[in-house]
Amino acid sequence: MAQTTTITLTGAGGQIGYAALFRIAAGDMLGPDRLIALRLLEIPQGMRGAEGAAMELLDCAFPLLESVEISDDPNVAFDGANIALLIGSRPRTAGMERGDLLAANGAIFGPQGRAIGEHAADDVRVAVVGNPANTNALIAQQHAAGVPAERFSALTRLDHNRAVGLLAAEAGASVRAVDGITIWGNHSATQYPDLSHATIDGRPALETVDAAWARGPYIERVAKRGAEIIEVRGGSSVASAANAAIEHVRDWVLGTGDRRTSAAVVSRGEYGVPEGLISSFPVRSDGDGWRVVEGLGVDDFSRQRIDASVAELVAERDAVRELGLIP
Ligand code: NAD
Ligand code: LMR
Secondary structure: OOOOEEEEEEEOOHHHHHHHHHHHOOOOOOOOOEEEEEEEEEHHHHHHHHHHHHHHHHHHOOOEEEEEEEOOOHHHOOOOOOOEEEOOOOOOOOOOOOHHHHHHHHHHHHHHHHHHHHHHHOOOOEOOOOOHHHHHHHHHHOOOOOOOOHHHEEOOOOHHHHHHHHHHHHOOOOOOOEEOOOEEEOOOOOOEOOOOOOEEOEEEEOOOOOHHHHHHHHHHHHOOOHHHHHHOOOOOOOHHHHHHHHHHHHHHOOOOOOEEEEEEEEEHHHOOOOOEEEEEEEEOOOOEEEEEOOOOOOHHHHHHHHHHHHHHHHHHHHHHHHHOOOO
């Protein structure tokens, strides 16, 4: 008998939730051998959207899908969760200051973290998508008593995939040929997509593309791709974000092999990033957990870019601390 994995997805009535749920239920995230129990968390205003998605999931008759439950209570929705995908968050609206946004999200991710600590399965792994993702993940992690810090992560896989796609397009290469890209820091415009150790078909990427492009327009384009999508589509990225979330969890649980990717994980001080921050690093997974790839050379340019993004994370952490959202 195949084992059943309980997956709690928040914001299930929203756009990314809708784009992710059907692929998860089809087995794209955990493979063809695991049965899936879905628990959908929404706020009252989002319940009808989640109910509609649940009806369509039933109508797909996915063989792997054991059950779908919907709740607006985190204590119910996280009960027994092996995997938690925290997608729902409070978006920034007109006139909202950054402090207001952090406070509004603190009111979501604090209680969700607490509920995860109290009700989730012993092996729970948490991936935060809702923005500001790194700091929301930090807030949740700090409230999840008893859950090891390394079980919390935030998504920079979308940035990573964007960086791979845009490099491959520039080089006229297949995305399959690209390896060794790293996204460092925050999932924000300060992030640093780093090609220093990237390869295309085994050759250094910086021998194929112009180094001035790689350290100028390329960084800008990747780091501001979210805004570019909003401008062109008239709404923020949805399918690519859902895809990235699925790939992030798939690699975390099933392993990456030798391939490197990027994920925001709790720093243990690697590469000079202050301990405890949830910052993006070069990572691999052996299936048991993310492992930061250590020992990569960091030149002066990279050092400055990493430090700038990490400084933003420190400022966000200090702001939520001042607001009393984390100890
Ligand atoms: P959306 O507005 O379509 O959906 C969000 C859903 O979350 C809504 O249905 C809302 O009711 C729900 N929600 C709000 N508060 C909740 C709570 N406390 N508990 C449960 N559900 C709650 O937005 P979307 O397009 O699905 O995007 C979701 C989030 O993902 C946003 O914060 C967005 O900025 C972020 N995002 C992150 C990345 C990334 O790479 N990290 C990429 C794209 C979007
Ligand atoms: C993205 O990267 O597409 C999202 O985080 C949305 C945004 O505001 O950039």
